[in-house]
Amino acid sequence: MATRIYITSAEGHTGKSTVALGVLEALTRTVGRVGVFRPVSRSADERDSILDLLRAHASVDLPYEECVGVSYDDVHADADAALGTIVSRFAAIERACDVVVIVGSDYTDVGTPTELSFNARVATNLGAPVLLVLGGRSPADGAARTPGEIAQVADVTTSELRALHAALLGVVVNRADPDALERTNEVVGRAIAAHHAGAPVWTIPEDAVLVAPTVRALLAATGATLIRGDESLLDREAMGTVIAGMSMENVLPRLIEGAIVVVAGDRNDVLIATVLAHASETFPSVAGVILIGGFEQLPQIQRLLEGLPSSLPIARTDLGTYDTALRITQTRGRLAVESPRKAQLALSLFEKHVDADVLQERLQVTPSQVVTPLMFERQLLDRARASRTRIVLPEGDDDRILTAAATLLQRDVCALTILGEPTTVRARASELGLDIEAAELVDPQHSPLRERFADEYARLRAHRGMTVELAHDTVADVSYFGTMMVQFGYADGMVSGAKHTTAHTIRPAFEIIKTRPGTSVVSSVFLMALADRVLVYGDCAVIPDPTSDQLADIAISSAETAAQFGIDPRVAMLSYSTGDSGTGADVDKVRQATAFVRERRPEMLVEGPIQYDAAADPTVAATKMPDSPVAGRATVFIFPDLNTGNNTYKAVQRSAGAVAIGPVLQGLRKPINDLSRGALVRDIVNTVAITAIQAATTDGTGASR
Structure with missing residues (x-):
């Protein structure tokens, strides 16, 4: 049976999804198969953006439809029947997972005890302890709550959970006053102690970026069309609104960092001044401009804007001032797959303010024996x-x-x-x-x-x-x-x-x-993250046709790199033949390189020449090299040349769905690593992390600490 955790709240707009994202991230560090389930989604026809976001971070890739229980309409029609469907659908999803993060309903209706009660019933019937999320701000008007006010909500809510026999795992107060975190922990802790002794309380501060809508969302809300500027900047958060319904000299002092500026489409002086101010070092950098009224730009204004060094997004809507302002104020920021910067900020806040070790200890999560x-x-x-x-x-x-x-x-x-x-x-x-x-x-x-x-x-x-x-x-x-x-x-x-x-x-x-002492060449490896383990492939990027001596250096360096990243090095020196079964210059090179490795590092587990299948498959190894401590269990694969190595890592990456992390350079006295010019942000983050680990685990000569 999979371990379960049910994340719910007592009202809307608590930022429950940011907490769920943090829980997912914490669990995927230690557990191989983590899935997500939504007992109640908004409707059968509307795709759940929160579920899409969480599925992107889960380690089990399950179809969207399997991760949803019922819709709100189903619950309203027959709550008992809906509960039965939820339990049935959850039973199907948990078979594929070690842990399932269950995310409760969103309070799209008016928040009432009825909705909390239903979430508690679901949690109880699924046997999932509840991680309760409380809002540090009122969902009605967004006003900040005092620690005492939050404690009152905590008291009522946790009492209700206890009455419905739901086990409380802990409480997260989200979007709290940054200056009252400790006081909030203390007061809320006392409030819940009477109902759930020992349940921890964590408090995450409010962050304006998380609740700010993106420029893209504001354009969608106002029906505006981008007419000029860099489309990639539409994902910037709009941190405020400036209604520029005044003269240019009065608008400029009112510009604020990250604002969306609403300008009448026929006020070209204000538009030009805003664009110039944005490009200047002496004014705030605004997020975008929405031109209202639906006016077409004059050709001379278009030419003038084209000549200005600015990529500021400028959009046009047919709406007037009031309707535009109203729609902007009604647009809330949300976590979604298309807002990765928000997701990273949410994860950062969770990591800093929630003790993931305590959370997993209370869940009694058993660390996985595989590494995904x-x-x-x-x-x-x-x-x-x-x-x-x-x-x-x-x-x-x-x-x-x-x-x-x-x-x-x-x-x-x-x-x-x-x-x-x-x-x-x-x-x-x-x-x-x-x-x-x-x-x-x-x-x-x-x-x-x-x-x-x-x-x-x-x-x-x-x-x-x-x-x-x-x-x-x-x-x-x-x-x-x-x-x-x-x-x-x-x-x-x-x-x-x-x-x-x-x-x-x-x-x-x-x-x-330069190279570290005792190493003649700089080489590289890829860390190949397969479905259940991580292997090391070298050299796949630097040395086209290494000599026996260089091949031995590559093997030793690759084994040391493996150890740096927690991989027990068992080195396979690859060739087209295994053991003494083949002859020829290519096999002899590998045989000689293997001898050099044993001579220089007698304690290292190394086998060669050996074919890939004998190195990786225990069944083949039992036939070809039954007494080898490496055959069938190799973790470090050394290819005889760049042609073989480069093609093999790409073949495994594509055919087996492996994540290839690298190339990781090795053999230098201090770590320098190269990126592909097509590198994604994720690749850059991983490579920087690898470089930091290399720096921490070697001294100034490149030797292991």
Whole structure:
């Protein structure tokens, strides 16, 4: 039987979905198969956006229809019959899961004890303890509640749960006054103690970004059409509204950071002034402009806007001032699959304010013996967070880098230095609605470190004719500057390559960082996260045709990389034949490399030459190499050449649905890692986490700590 947790509230607009997202994230770190279930969804015809969001973060990929119990109409028609259907549908979904996160109804009707009672009945019948979410603000008018007012809601609600025989796992007060977190914990804890002794209370503060609607949502609400600007900026949160129904000189002082500005379509002076103010360093960066009244823009105004250096979204609606303002105020921000920045912020708040270890202990969750891709990625972030390292990102002019940086900072994964012209980087981050204030911004062109780096680079490359004057220009390049920061200890590692070639990223590392003692080559591995375990493949990205000696270095480095990431290294030196069954130059190279590994690392478990099936499949291994401690159980696969390695990792990635994390460079004294130019934000986050772990587990020479 799967472990269950039922997340519910006593009223609407508590931010229950943010808590559910945090619970899912915490569970997927330690449990292999985590699913999500919605006993009551809004209607049979309307897709549930919260369920879509949570399904995207769950580790079990179940069809949407299987994750829904009944609709509100079903409950209103016959509550008892609806309950029976819910129990039946849940029984089907739990068979596929180790843990199921059950998310209660949304109080789309007027919140009444009847709805809470039904949620409690569902929780009791599913045998799921309740994690109760209380709102720190009134759902009626959004006014902040005092700790005492929240405690009153807690007292009534938990009393009702007890009367209906629902077990209380804990209480989360969400959207609370940031200045009263401890007091809220204390007062609410006392209020529930009489009904549920020992149940913990956690309090998450209000964050304006989570409740702010995006520009895209406001355009949809007002029926506005984008006529100019960068569409990618529509996902920025609108942090306020400015109704620009006055003259230009009176509008400008009223602009606020992140505002949506509502301008009459025939007030071109106000429009132009707003666009110029947005582009200026001396005014706030607004989120967008909605032109009201449906007026067509004059050709000369269009030409003028085209000549301005601004990507600010400008949209047009036929509505007037009152209707536009009303629809804007009625639009609420929500977590959804299409708002990943909100999701990352929600996860960050949950991690900082809810003790996930206590939560799982009360749930009596047994850690999984397998390691899924989601588990591995979560564990990477946890280990990187514990490392307290600083990583430099040279490509501050790339939106993906800025988005990943905001995620890493929000989740407190590591400290960051971003290279680029600070004003430009901040302005672009602000346009994207990203918070990178905690990052250090450094401009290589004007940094006082440039002179020191030039002197050192000239010294290191003097044998190649490098002068200080030439070095001064070279180290201004972001890859060289970032590498120098790592060399001098201003950063612990570097991640680059989103906009630059692999050669541009790693050439400075070869010249400056250099290989660690005892290693002749820099190579790479991919961490291949399969459905139930993580394997290491090397080398798949750097050395085209390694010699026996280089192949041995790759094997030793790959085994050490595996150990860094909690993978017990059992090394298979791959070839087209196993043991003594084949001859030829290619097999002999692998045989010789295996001998070198055993000579240099006698304690290492290594087998070769060996075919892939004999290395990976216990049944084949029992026939071909029955006495080998590696055959059938290999975790580190060393390919004889780049052609084989690169094609194999891609074949496994596509055919087996594996998540390929990498390439991870190895053999350097300090960690430098390369990104694919097609890297997604998720790839960048993972690579930074890997680099942070490498930095924390090796010393300045590249040796393991």
